[in-house]
Amino acid sequence: MExxxxxxxxxxxxxxxxxxxxxxxxxxxxxxxxGKKCGEREMNIGISREIFRxxxxxxxxxxxxxxxxxxxxxxRQQIERARVHKDRMGKLGTPEIWFRKEIISKIxxxxxxxxxxxxxxVWKRGxxxxxxxxxxxxxxxxxxxxxxxxxxxxxxEIG
Numbered sequence: 001m002e003x004x005x006x007x008x009x010x011x012x013x014x015x016x017x018x019x020x021x022x023x024x025x026x027x028x029x030x031x032x033x034x035g036k037k038c039g040e041r042e043m044n045i046g047i048s049r050e051i052f053r054x055x056x057x058x059x060x061x062x063x064x065x066x067x068x069x070x071x072x073x074x075x076r077q078q079i080e081r082a083r084v085h086k087d088r089m090g091k092l093g094t095p096e097i098w099f100r101k102e103i104i105s106k107i108x109x110x111x112x113x114x115x116x117x118x119x120x121x122v123w124k125r126g127x128x129x130x131x132x133x134x135x136x137x138x139x140x141x142x143x144x145x146x147x148x149x150x151x152x153x154x155x156x157e158i159g
Contacts, residue, residue: 064114066085066086066111066113067092067114067125068082068085068113069092070155073157077150079140080100081098082097082152082158083096084113100140100150103140104131104140107129107131114128115142126155127142132144132146139151
């Protein structure tokens, strides 16, 4: 009889865990939709972009919507274009060349970008990409440093 009670308890615990995951996904979808509508530096729902990203990850299981694997510079401090891959169910999509304005726009709409690099032939996720604004100019960065230049780390340059 004890084994039957144990199985029943394990089944109930599994249902509770499944329900919690569903609630997290539902909450994340709600926050994602609100975040997409507002498109502001601080979300109108009162959370920072970093918290928004984490909630989105919990709900979707995705680390990023897009990955950047290379950059082309206009001037040493400003990215002109980048090689961008859409996330395809945990795999990198076909690379496309995007201009800086497209990347900034997507980030501000709520899309999550991350850098990606090859290590011994295997793609590895790098750092989250965000925008900062200094004196009316938007910069693309992987850090919160307030210097007036783009910085996506050591990604290879594209021609």
